Amino acid sequence: MKRDIFSSMKDTILDTSAVIFDVKRYAIHDGPGIRTAVFFKGCPLRCRWCHNPEGTETFPDLLLNSTICASCYTCLKLCPNNALGSDKSGALTPFRELCNGCGLCVEACPYDALQLAGRQVSLKALLSELERDRIFYDQSGGGVTLTGGEPLLQHEFVIALMKELRNRSIHSVLDTSGYAPKEIFRRAAAESDLILYDLKLVDEHRHKEVTGVSNKLIIDNLKWAANSGLDLVIRIPLIPGINDSDVEIRDKAKFLAALGNIRSVNILPYHRGGLEKARRLGESSSFDEFEAPSEEMLNMALKIFRDHGFEVKTGG
């Protein structure tokens, strides 16, 4: 019963409509100034530490926050697909394979315990939502950040959105994994004012192991972007046991230094924020729990990048 929103939307993407799973205002760690971040649904990568697991799939995800759920069963009575039931203890239990993401339960839940990650939004409606914080963008040199998921999965919309933002003199930041066909990446890059470029691992084999995809596209797009002199900030998630070894960090720093034109690196230390969302998605098993990096580890990473001549900071 899972409905692939992209297949059902193929015609409407050109009518500039997209699926997003959040619009977050006062985003202050995703580019300059005060920003509004738009989270696009769907991601080709499956990083085991993902902190937005509700953004990876291309179908709407039902999230259940059991600590808030009062087991009133208002939702249960409404679901047209019998996708909601209760377990022996009476706790609400979603049967996600039956859920088609219609959202009736979410709309009705009195406690806001149910949420749907994935709503369709027209370009026009999204722009008016984004323009609400214009005074803050203007004041702070902020703007809009397109993130996800992987925004370039919905590239036509994303490009159209950035064009419209530019027409309105609103600064746009593209936060991307870089995992996109080069034509698409280049077109999108041209419309953005700044790219936050995620780099997990340089080693292709390891990359595939922990994200599920090769990093060839990512590296190629990055090289092109660096060569073209685009405004780039490299964001590196620091995941203990995955990419935090001294050698790994040095390799990455050397690799980036060799690209030239890159000045700025952000280190994003792993945190457990994704686990709760994975739990709410019923997907705990698909994600690993890691330790948060120690202060020493973080400082070491910062120092290595600094020694290679980068402006480096923690967080975005």
Add this chain to the structure above:
Amino acid sequence: MNERVRRLRERSLQTEPTISSERARLVTEFYSGPGARGVSAVMQRAMAFKYIMENKEICINDDELIVGERGPSPKATPTYPEVTCHTISDLETLNSRPKTSFRVTEETKKIYSESVIPFWRGRSMRDRIFSEMTQEWKDAYDAGVFTEFMEQRAPGHTVNGGTIYHKGMLSLKEDISRAIAGLDYYNDPEAFSKKEQLCAMSICADAIITFARRHSDLARRMSANEKNPQRQAELLRIAKICRRVPADAPRDFYEALQAYWFIHLGVITEYNTWDAFNPGRLDQHLWPFYKKGLEENSLTREGAKDLLQAFWVKFNNQPSPPKVGVTAEESGTYTDFALINVGGLKRDGSDGVNELSFLILDVIEEMRILQPSSMVQISARTPDSFLIRALRIVRTGFGQPSIFNSDAIVKELVRQGKIVQDAREGGASGCVEAGAFGREAYILTGYFNLPKIFEITLHNGFDPRTGKKIGLQTGTPESFDTFDKLFAAYKRQIQYFVDIKIRGSNVIERLYMDNLPAPFLSILIDDCIARGKDYHAGGARYNTNYIQGVGTGTITDSLSSINYNVFERNRLSLKSLASILDRNYDNEEILRNIFLNKTPKYGNDDDFADSLMQRVFEAYFDAVDGRPSPRGGKYRINMLPTTAHIYFGKVLGATPDGRKAEEPISEGVSPVQGADRHGPTAVIKSVGKMDHIRTGGTLLNQKFTPQLLNDEDDLVKLAHLVRSYFRLDGHHIQFNVVSADLLKEAQVHPERHRDLIVRVAGYSDYFVDCGTELQDEIIRRTEHQAL
């Protein structure tokens, strides 16, 4: 902070507040003695003031640089039986209540029962006020529809201007004499009462000089016995300074602070004025002395800081005079709201920030004491460095300084009819109230419970708590078939209760005018001398009366819930809603949560809710603004609660926004706690839809966790947030940095804390949306960062 200041500060913190019977005894002696007979009310006041200043016990304490106390010793708090006469049971309550208690000795109780109570019972202003109020007024007051400021404390709310820094009392006495000489008995029918007023002012000027000189004499006597040569020299300097000021104008930084302090003590001894007294634009007033001292090498930056810190301690030594009953609930705090203004604009409109402004911020940061309160005024011209410096103090989580918009204050005051230069020299005092410092009597008359009036509207004029009819009969719930009809009924009820409130206030104002004038305060405020009129009687250049609207968030969300759930979604009828509210949502948790979670709320930049806030604002504004007061001033509104939102919640049943009976209502113009779920920019957009310029002050509180303010970048963004709010004409914003304890509370009760945003790592999220592991981690970090 040097060792001396550390000791002074520590001693002030450790001293327990007590009730002193001294002032009550002296004022009773004077009024029951022969001196009070056969003279006008204003002369009685002047002579009573003189009697207190000549006879009260004075002290100079170890290490002090700035001297003088209101009571016989620090934190010994006097009472004002001519305004409100405490009963023995009041005194016992003060002694035993768990919060803001004052120790009361048996001796004090004895003096009260033997002389103070027998003399003042039935004569105090409070007794007179209650005997003059109508039944409608008493019913509304008892129901908690409004409070009355002047039933226990004298009208005050005033702020010092610049006069005392360039004019001594002797010179002001000359002004008074000239005014007397210029009285025209042939053509001015008020000439004689003006003469009485001016003579009374002159007596008060002498009294404050005497009071200062008594300190000079004491310092000289103490120096004779002082073994430590350094302290001996200090005492001799104190003796010299107290001989000079406030009789003559101060010549240096030290004298300026001491001059102000004597004036301050004079005002708060004459009456228990609301909001004590206030040095106002301290950095502006002291700047010439500071600059001159540095240029002449007679003052160092460190020396100035020590003096300012010693000055700060003096404020902390004066707890707010104790209130009883409802008034204690509406502002249950030791703080007396002396709000020092730093930054802002100069008279000519240029930026007022100077080196001393930064130094005062250092003082605020180091002192970290309850009193005085402090704020920064930020205009479009204020440098960012100053705002960021202030935010760096805010980050430490001590609630000060609060942040005000100078440009909004100027616009508000100009709209009220002040000339722009006077407006620029003004600021905010008390909580957030705008005023033309040194030139305006702006009296707060009471809080006004906007949600309570809606409850009465829903009950066709009856108060459901008592079953008493106290409002108009504007219709039963069944009779409102549209939202607009319901709102029209609410508007009529607002008008009705504002009328009752204003009728009462006009009577009270007249009672003070005729019976308890304030000749000492009148010396200080322009143009009381020139007009020969008392501060309480329209002597000030500008006169304003405020009624403070409370519960913006609660009333907006209540109306939104009705408009949305009853009239738009037809979820239930207004009649059944009213009955569910009467039963306090008993067995209606699901519905209550729909009201809480699935209904448009103020604070989310949602026009559905925000437009209702605007309608309430307009209805309230129309009922109050521009109405005349006996002093020749006008009534205006502002939107602030102090702590009245707690009392107002206690007298209010369940509300349609999902709030249960007796819980606090929203404070200031902030959204209902937990109702704002789209972050601070959405809050600011919502609150920015209120027309702040037509108020005399609004109060917005925002909560922040310390991690959101970790690095410089975060502070810069916070500064932008403030600037954006001010571009929307926001009046004031205060940041409360959240404690680890509150986060723990939020773990247990997520439903109450859905608005709490925390920084995780490289991003921020709602605290209640973080998993337990992460929550625990954030709590640990918060504990770690707490100072």
